[in-house]
Amino acid sequence: MSKANDLIIRVAGEGGEGIVSTGDFVAAACARAGLEVYTFKTFPAEIKGGYAMYQVRVSSERVYNQGDTFDVFCAFNGEAYELNKHLLTPGTAFVYDYPGGDFEPEIPEGVIGYPVPMSQAAKDLGSYRSKNMVAMGALSVLFNINEETLRQVLTNKFKKKGEEILGFNLKAFEKGKELGAAIQKVDNWRVADAVDPKDVIIISGNDAVGMGAILGGLEFYSAYPITPATEIAKFVATHIPKLTGTLVQAEDEIASIAQVLGASYAGRKSMTATSGPGLSLMSELLGMASMGEIPTLVVDVQRGGPSTGLPTKHEQSDLFLAIHGTHGDAPRVVLSVEDVKDCVDMTVDALNLAEEFQCPVILLSDGSLAFSTQTIPAPKPESYTIVTRKRWDGEGKYQRYVMTDDLVSPMADPGTPGGEHIATGLEHGPSGSPSWSADNHEAMHRKRFGKIQGLAENYKPVEIDGDGDADVGIITWGSTIGVAREAIARLRADGYKVKGFYPKLMWPMPVAQYEAFAKTCKKILVPEVNFQGQLSHFIRAETSIRPIPYTVCGGLPFNPAMIVNKVKEVL
Structure with missing residues (x-):
């Protein structure tokens, strides 16, 4: 992927300073300009304050993940600088709050520093809360973020709050543009020029699950709020009444799954969404859904565990629980999504499978994907087949x-x-x-x-990325698939014989497809974001394959360079 068409901007600072809204505005503006967008954000579990980061990857070509690291870094405060300064490498652009901020950084050799007095400008305008608008104005000038679409996004956001608030934010934005224009730009980083708009939407993974549920004919939703799954319920709550459906906020996760079973028994297409701690509580009633053959969908947006764990951080560590998390022999279907488009399409599929086979279905997403926003083709309701029991x-x-x-x-x-x-x-x-x-x-x-x-043969169980024989085959799942796609493309460009195997049906396991793929590869590498190598465990248990596990569990997803380097190490 040409770097001329592929730019990664990271904004970081204190939670409450508008870090996330800044990233959202930039992402939405670039999407409106017809560009491809993939975002990644992380924020603290505290109610207020703590380190927050938002990364926007913008390209004129399709992107599959958040990228290796940033090309442009915008630090709102000293903590953000300290946590990211080791990533400031020669050639990167560094926008920072100076003078008037709480730090004066040492600019590493080869890094291009752009001081912008965000805090001081915001205070001069009469409201420190406008700091992010000042920053966004400076970024738009320095890195070619389309001003017309950015103004549209800001107007749509703030006009609901009145002309005065809209005017003030646009004034702060203009001040940031003025500050950015006064800086002598010496790097070549720029967002690709706007192209003809496509029929796309920009949406988060959680909202996409909610959209898929609505498109799939959902009639009843019960949920108990839990990070990072709550936004699914919020989306459904907004739209299900239009379809004469019902949403109930239950008193806990056990009540929510019980209500789903009751509504489904009564004839309604029903679901809930939760995260690891909630799925643990639901295990007994998932067994009842198996025994009673009651159509049931549970979306599990995985987070760092066990116990309360890392509520706002990324992990892929609920596969053991999803597949075998109940007493006795209790069959269920387990699916896993790769990206935001999957969140729409496979939620429809999951509802259909629950209805068709009268069993519980667990759809696995994760904390990274839940809050990531991506540009996807605008879903067409008429393109989906809806199955009822x-x-x-x-x-x-x-x-x-x-x-x-x-x-x-x-x-x-x-x-x-x-x-x-x-x-x-x-x-x-x-x-x-x-x-x-x-x-x-x-x-x-x-x-x-x-x-x-029969699902292993009939439900698009896997995707093979590459033909012929390979020295290394990469098997991975969930949002790590997008990272593997780019890593494999880089490795092939360098002459390595590598191919990929991407299962979306995790259980029942399509064993024959795993075995056939492994026969074409000398070695099998399985990257996944958990400590034990959970998919590797099932591969060893269910097939003759002996994979090489590659695991990380620090609360962040893989990036392509990590997988590229690991493949080279394996070879």
């Missing part, structure tokens, strides 16, 4: 768990004449009545597990 036709004597050819039994909504049946977490026979028979228990296990086994 198999319902009883009213003929003959109703048996809720009757053995059918596809092992999926018709459901009867409560109140359906003749459709009365027992719903219980106890093992049961075809009628739903409790049964203690060993033969029946084994038969019902075969039914519940058997109906989802």
Whole structure:
């Protein structure tokens, strides 16, 4: 990817200084200008204050991840400088709050420093809170951020608050432009010029899950707020009433999954979203969803664990819990999203699979993807196939768990004449009545597990990135896939024989595809953001492959250079 068309800007400072809104404004303006955008943000778990960072990657070509590091760094305070100064390498541009800020940095050799008195200018304007507007004005001039689209974004944001507030923020923006224009620019960094706008939207991973739920025909949503999943509920709450659906804020995660089971049993397409601690609490009722064959969707936006762990940080460490997190033998489907587009499309798929196979489905996202915003094609509702559950036709004597050819039994909504049946977490026979028979228990296990086994062949289980044989095959999952894509492209450009294998269906595991891929590679490397190498564990358990785990768990995702360097080390 040409650096002339690919720029990474990082803004960092104190939480509450407008770091996140600055990044959001820049990202939205670049998207409106027809460019590709991928963002990454991290912020503290404290209510107020603490270090916050927002990184925007802008390109005229498609981007798959947040990039290695920044080309341009804008520090709002001394803490941000101290935490990032080791990344200031020759050639990077460094915009900092001086004079009038709380620090005077030492500019490393080869780094291009641009002092902008953000704090002082904001105070002179009469409000320190306008500091981020001043910074944004300076950045727009220095790095070619399209002024027209930036003004549109700012106007749309602040006009709802009145002309006075809008005018003040635009005045601060103009002051920042004036300060930026007074600086002699000596680097070549610039955002690519605007292109013809595409039919795209810019949206976060969490909002995209909410959008997918609405597009998938969601009728009932119950949730208990938890970082980093809460924004899904906020999106659904805004839109589900338009479809005459219902959202309930439950008193805890156990209540939320119980309400989802109840609403689904009553005939409504239902879901919830949570993070690792909440999924742990839901494990017993997920077992009941398996036993009762109740369509259920749980979105798990993973965060650093265990226990309360790292509430606002990135991790991919819930795979063990998602696949085996319940007592007894309880089948479920586990999917994992790669990017924001997947968050839309695969939420529709997850609702469909829950309805089609009458089982719990867990859709795994993560903290990085939850808050990342990306440009994606505007979803077209008519392009999605919507599946609803198999319902009883009213003929003959109703048996809720009757053995059918596809092992999926018709459901009867409560109140359906003749459709009365027992719903219980106890093992049961075809009628739903409790049964203690060993033969029946084994038969019902075969039914519940058997109906989802064909998924490994029928649900787009994997994507292969590359043809022929390779010295190293990279298997990875979740948002790490986007990082691997770029790493593989770089390695191929340097003459290395590398290919990728990207599963989206995590369980049931498409074992045949794993085995076939491994036969074309001399070595298998599995990068993932957890300590134990959880996907590597399942690969060893379910296949003959002996992968090389590559794990990090510091609260941040991989970048492409890390995987490039690891492949070279393996070779």
